[in-house]
Amino acid sequence: MDSDEFKKRLGKRIKKLRLAAGLTQEDMDEGDFAVHFRTIQEIENGRTNPNVNTLFRISKRLKVKPKDLFDI
Template sequence: MEYEEFIRKVGLKIKEIRVEKGITQEQMEEGDHGVSYRTVQDIENGQSHPSVRSIFKISKRLKVKPKDLLDV
């Protein structure tokens, strides 16, 4: 698997988990581990490469382990 494909799949995995939990992109901004909806949108659409910090915050917001977001 190439890097760009991996990044795209990570974004899709984040979206899948977020939707399963009934959380909107806008709601991802809420709480101590909030991430801007624009950042989430860009990651989910494969337009941005998530930083380790973003992966950490997204995993906390979705209440999953960081590895769950990267297991594609």
């Protein structure tokens, strides 16, 4: 797997977890550990390489362990 494929799979995993939590991309932009909805769009579409801080905030917002984001 190359880095582009990894970003796509990571994005799909995050989207799956977000939908399972019943959250929209806009919901991710609210509350503690908010991540701007456009950032979520870019990550879910595999167009950006999220940094560790962003991944940490996403995991907290989704109420999952950070390692769960990488179950791809």
